[in-house]
Amino acid sequence: MSTVISVENLSKKYVIDHQKQGRHTSLRDALTEGAKHLTDKFLHPFSATENGPSHEDFWALKDVSFDIQQGDRVGIIGRNGAGKSTLLKILSRITEPTSGRVSIKGRVASLLEVGTGFHPELTGRENIFLNGAILGMSKAEIRKRFDEIVAFAEVERFLDTPVKRYSSGMYVRLAFAVAAHLEPEILIVDEVLAVGDAQFQKKCLGKMQDVSAQERTILFVSHSMAAISNLCTKAIYLDSGRVRSIGNTEAAISAYLKLGAESAQTDLRNRKDRTGNGLIRFLSFELRSCDTNEPLNSVTSGSSCILAIKFERGAAHEETMDLNVAVGIDDRLGNRITHLSNVTTNQSIQSQNNNKEGIIEIEIKEMPLSKGSYGVTLFSTVAGDIADWVKNAGSFHVEEGDFFHTGKVPHEGQGVFYIKHSFRE
Amino acid sequence: MNHQNELVIEAGRTERHYWRDLWRYRELFFFLAWRDVLVRYKQTTFGLVWALGRPLMTMLVFTLVFSKLANLPSDGVPYPLLIFAALLPWQFFAGSFSGAGDSLISNAGMISKVYFPRLVIPASAVIVSFVDFLLSVIVLAGLMAWYGFAPNLRILALPLFIFLAFAAAMGAGLWIAALNVKYRDFRIVVPFVVQVGLYISPVGFSSAIVPEQWRLLYSLNPMVGVIDGFRWAILGGDTQLYWPGFMLSLSLIVLILVTGIVYFRKTEKTFADVI
Numbered sequence: 001m002s003t004v005i006s007v008e009n010l011s012k013k014y015v016i017d018h019q020k021q022g023r024h025t026s027l028r029d030a031l032t033e034g035a036k037h038l039t040d041k042f043l044h045p046f047s048a049t050e051n052g053p054s055h056e057d058f059w060a061l062k063d064v065s066f067d068i069q070q071g072d073r074v075g076i077i078g079r080n081g082a083g084k085s086t087l088l089k090i091l092s093r094i095t096e097p098t099s100g101r102v103s104i105k106g107r108v109a110s111l112l113e114v115g116t117g118f119h120p121e122l123t124g125r126e127n128i129f130l131n132g133a134i135l136g137m138s139k140a141e142i143r144k145r146f147d148e149i150v151a152f153a154e155v156e157r158f159l160d161t162p163v164k165r166y167s168s169g170m171y172v173r174l175a176f177a178v179a180a181h182l183e184p185e186i187l188i189v190d191e192v193l194a195v196g197d198a199q200f201q202k203k204c205l206g207k208m209q210d211v212s213a214q215e216r217t218i219l220f221v222s223h224s225m226a227a228i229s230n231l232c233t234k235a236i237y238l239d240s241g242r243v244r245s246i247g248n249t250e251a252a253i254s255a256y257l258k259l260g261a262e263s264a265q266t267d268l269r270n271r272k273d274r275t276g277n278g279l280i281r282f283l284s285f286e287l288r289s290c291d292t293n294e295p296l297n298s299v300t301s302g303s304s305c306i307l308a309i310k311f312e313r314g315a316a317h318e319e320t321m322d323l324n325v326a327v328g329i330d331d332r333l334g335n336r337i338t339h340l341s342n343v344t345t346n347q348s349i350q351s352q353n354n355n356k357e358g359i360i361e362i363e364i365k366e367m368p369l370s371k372g373s374y375g376v377t378l379f380s381t382v383a384g385d386i387a388d389w390v391k392n393a394g395s396f397h398v399e400e401g402d403f404f405h406t407g408k409v410p411h412e413g414q415g416v417f418y419i420k421h422s423f424r425e
Numbered sequence: 426m427n428h429q430n431e432l433v434i435e436a437g438r439t440e441r442h443y444w445r446d447l448w449r450y451r452e453l454f455f456f457l458a459w460r461d462v463l464v465r466y467k468q469t470t471f472g473l474v475w476a477l478g479r480p481l482m483t484m485l486v487f488t489l490v491f492s493k494l495a496n497l498p499s500d501g502v503p504y505p506l507l508i509f510a511a512l513l514p515w516q517f518f519a520g521s522f523s524g525a526g527d528s529l530i531s532n533a534g535m536i537s538k539v540y541f542p543r544l545v546i547p548a549s550a551v552i553v554s555f556v557d558f559l560l561s562v563i564v565l566a567g568l569m570a571w572y573g574f575a576p577n578l579r580i581l582a583l584p585l586f587i588f589l590a591f592a593a594a595m596g597a598g599l600w601i602a603a604l605n606v607k608y609r610d611f612r613i614v615v616p617f618v619v620q621v622g623l624y625i626s627p628v629g630f631s632s633a634i635v636p637e638q639w640r641l642l643y644s645l646n647p648m649v650g651v652i653d654g655f656r657w658a659i660l661g662g663d664t665q666l667y668w669p670g671f672m673l674s675l676s677l678i679v680l681i682l683v684t685g686i687v688y689f690r691k692t693e694k695t696f697a698d699v700i
Contacts, residue, residue, distance in 0.1 A: 014698065030608065093434060093540035095697045102434040113538045121464050133456040134539055 002105070004186060004217050005068040005091070010100035012061040012086050012241075060086040062241040064100070068234075073218045075232035075249060077256050079392075080273055083241040084221045085190060088112060091219065092188050106185030106217070109136050113190070115175030120164035124155055124174055127163050131178045145181045152207075153177035180207040186217045229253060229333060253332065254373060265295060266394030268378075276388040279321065280351065280358075282378045283310040287396055290363065299367050300401030301409075301418065307340075307362040307396075309378065311388070313351060321382050323349040325360055328377035329369075330392075331416050337374070340364075368417045370410070371400045443690070447542045454545040458552040465553055476557045477564055480512045487629040497630045502660045503572045509565050510659045511628045511652045513558060514590040518597070518648060519619045520554030525598025526615045529606050533700045543693045544686075547602040551594050565659070577661035586654035589678060593647050596682030599689040606700055607692065627652050632667070640670050647681065650674020 061083045068074055076084050089095045091102060092110030117134040118127050128149055132142035142149075150156055153174040155166075163171055222228050228235060228249065235252035237245040245255040265286040268274075274281075287296040288306040299305040307327065326341035340362055342349055351358050375395045380387045400409055403418045410418070432442075466473065484505055491497045492504035499507050525547035529536065532546050569576070605611045626648040627635075635643045643649055650671045657666045 028610070089697065090434060093432075094537065096694045097434065097436055099436055104432045104434070108432070110539070113534070116538045117532075117535045119460055119464060121467050122460065126460070126463065130456050130460050133453045134535060134541070139452055 002070050003067045004070045004105045005219075006103050007067070007091075008065050008101045010061055010064040010087075010090065010102060011059060011098050012083075012090060012095070013098040014058045014060055016056045016058050059241050061090070061097075064238075064241070064243055066236060066243060066246055068217060068219070070106075070217055071215045072234050073220065073232045075228035075235040075252070076219060076221045076238060077223075077228060077235055077252060078238035078244075081240075082238040084238055085112070086241075087238070088188055088190055088219065088221060104186065107136075108186045108188060109182040109184035110188035111135070111179045111182070111190065112188075114172060114179060118163060118171070118175060121162055123162055124150075124159045124166070127174065128178055131175065135179060135182055136184070137182060141183075149177045149181050152180060152203075176204055180204060184216070186219070188219045190221045191223060223334065266376075268390055268393055271390055271393070274388055274390045276380070276386040277382075278314045279382045279385075279387040280311045280313055280323065280380055281388050282380070282390055282393065283312055283357070285309045285376065285378065285393065288361075298397035298399050299364075300399045301367055301370055302401045302403035302405070303367055304363065304365045305367060307364060309360045309362070310357060311351075311360065311380075312357045313355070314387075320353050321351045323351055323360075323387070324381045325349060326379040327362065328379065330375035330377065332372055332374075334375065337369075337416060366403070367398060367401070368403070368419070369398045370414075370416055370418060371398055371412065372416065373397050443542060447544060450541045450545060453541055454549060457545055458549040461549055461553040462556050465556075473560070476560045480509065480516055480561050481564065483512060484508045491629040495630075497634060500631050500633060500656075500660070501662055503574065506565075506568060506572060506574060506660060507631060507656065508629060509561075509568055510656050511626075513561050513565060514586070514651045514655050515623065515626055515628050515648065516561065517554055517558040517590055518594045518651070519622065520557055521551040521594035521598045522601060523615050523619055524550035524554055525594075526601040526605050526611065529602050529696065529700065530609075536700055537697045543696055544599075544689065547598045547689075548595065550602075551591070551598055554594065555591070574660075576659055579658045579661050581658075583655070583658040586651060586658055589654060589675070590651050592682045593651055593678045596678060596685040599685035600681070603685075603689045603692045606696055622646075622648065631656070632670075633665070640667055641673060644670030644673045645677065647674045647677040650678070 064083070064087065076087065078084050086095070088110065089112070090097050091104070092108065092112065094110075094112075115131065117131055119130065122130065128146065129139070129142055133139070137145075150159060153170075153176070155170055155174050158166065158170065163174070166174070218231075220228065220232060232249050234247060235245075235249040236243060237252040237256045245252045265284050267284050268282050269284070286308055287299055288294060288308050289296055290304045290306055293306070296305060309325070309327070313321075324341070324343055326339055326343070328339045329337050331337050349360060373395045374397075376393050378388070378390045378393045380389070402409065404420075466476075487508045488504050491508075492499065528546045528550040529543070535541075536543065536546075601611055601615060605615075623629075626646055632640070632643065632649055632653055644667070651674065653666055653671060653674075
């Protein structure tokens with residue numbers, strides 16, 4: 001096994017411009033900035049030139065170092081904005097690092113998007129050649145694999161139809177088929193499997209596993225922990241541009257999931273990745289004890305607890321509101337296990353107009369989940385419209401507990417929840 | 426594993442493998458040019474009608490205005506030929522200029538998702554325009570046959586001038602493409618330059634009508650050299666090349682091309698971040 005990718009102290013800085021709305025500088029801005037700068041210089045020749053508060057450095061990656069061996073299948077995990085995509089972009093040479101060094105041995109193909117360069121006016125056949133060339137295949141290679149690609153995509157009948165007439169499923173299948181037939185030594189894949197139907201995703205994952213069976217190295221970014229743990233032999237967990245954990249896939253995944261559980265209370269005030277009209281906003285959630293109402297770090301299986309969710313009302317709204325609140329609970333791999341909602345319990349939650357903040361308490365009797373970390377998604381509607389929706393808001397931890405009141409606990413790895421049961425005599 | 430093809434990524438390191446990469450990505454270049462040409466002529470009949478009809482219409486109008494109304498001299502060749510010989514390089518230039526200007530932005534998706542030497546994108550826009558140019562050459566040949574006009578040996582020098590037109594189109598195209606990524610204002614500048622350029626370049630008239638003392642100044646427009654060169658090579662006869670002006674245009678074209686490449690290369694690294 002030899003090292004094929006070696007990353008040393010890699011950093012990437014973006015300058016965030018607070019003044020302008022868009023990313024595109026206009027010539028006028030450039031000229032007025034320049035003129036302002038000149039007059040400033042002229043009027044205050046001795047004052048130090050300062051950038052002003054309008055610019056801020058943002059380190060998308062900071063001192064990232066790791067090595068990848070030939071044949072490794074490496075998953076890269078982390079929250080949105082943790083630097084995953086930036087890392088892939090640097091490795092695929094789309095953007096330059098600010099400092100640091102990467103050395104790569106072998107032919108790299110990167111797949112950051114399916115169907116890059118697809119042209120709607122061109123036929124399926126034409127797009128296969130074009131997209132293949134864009135992904136770095138030679139014409140001879142594409143010719144050689146052409147039939148395989150077409151068969152994989154299942155679009156034989158529509159080869160000479162412009163892809164603008166394709167259904168979105170066909171489009172994605174064709175695009176992925178081209179990419180799946182790349183034969184690089186190193187394959188870099190961003191979250192591209194999110195598109196396409198489940199069956200086709202499975203086929204693609206299978207195809208990628210084939211790829212690595214032939215001693216190929218894969219770097220794979222995904223938010224699906226299930227896909228990462230199925231496919232990858234190693235994982236890198238990035239947080240705020242730094243490597244938090246590297247190595248064993250399971251360890252990295254649980255480090256990633258534990259992030260929110262480090263403090264008993266998960267603060268949501270600064271979460272930007274939320275949707276909704278803002279009539280209410282979730283502020284935090286935590287587990288509390290049923291008896292003492294004190295915050296809990298974790299709860300044991302079979303015991304009762306309270307899930308307390310704090311929220312605030314949006315400023316503009318005056319009246320009393322009826323809230324519908326739902327809490328989605330996900331397992332370690334991101335699969336939804338269950339959800340708690342006042343709609344299903346047929347209870348109403350009112351938020352009075354004189355209260356700026358409120359708290360929702362959900363009592364969970366006899367926690368049926370087994371040992372592990374569970375992700376939480378918070379969702380609320382007011383009058384049928386989404387008020388606030390925070391996906392992967394955080395997680396809570398369940399410790400081993402005496403669910404069956406027998407002092408006996410099932411072995412680990414026997415599922416994520418318990419069912420009360422008994423054997424008839 | 427082959428250790429020779431170790432790739433090192435560092436800040437400022439891209440320079441080293443750039444030209445080698447450009448060669449390696451030549452197939453992509455051909456594919457992109459092929460795609461752009463294909464898309465352009467996809468609605469076959471209309472694509473062709475446009476490519477051939479536009480220069481013909483311009484020629485008719487210009488002949489009417491400059492020859493019949495303004496009574497400008499034609500250096501002893503049929504006026505439509507005088508105009509068409511100039512329209513060839515001008516339309517090639519104008520097409521490349523506006524095509525290249527938009528090219529990076531319309532391929533933004535590719536730029537932010539795949540690595541390749543970005544130079545191939547404006548270059549392929551120039552190629553599309555060149556295909557139009559070749560079609561127009563056929564029209565010119567037809568026109569010359571119609572007027573019974575035979576070129577002399579100077580026609581052999583035409584490839585040189587085509588090359589020159591290429592250099593001018595590429596240089597200006599690279600500048601505008603790179604500027605457009607950062608400053609979207611240049612989107613407005615492009616049609617303006619193309620429109621005004623048509624009148625300040627000697628397309629509708631022979632540059633011989635420019636007074637002697639102003640000719641050198643006039644040649645500061647690099648297209649003057651290219652257009653005069655085309656006329657000189659195609660029309661032969663009395664058409665004379667004004668050498669000092671031609672050399673000036675030539676050096677300006679070289680300057681634009683070289684600085685265009687340098688500027689493009691310098692800004693190219695940040696395309697994916699700003700586009």
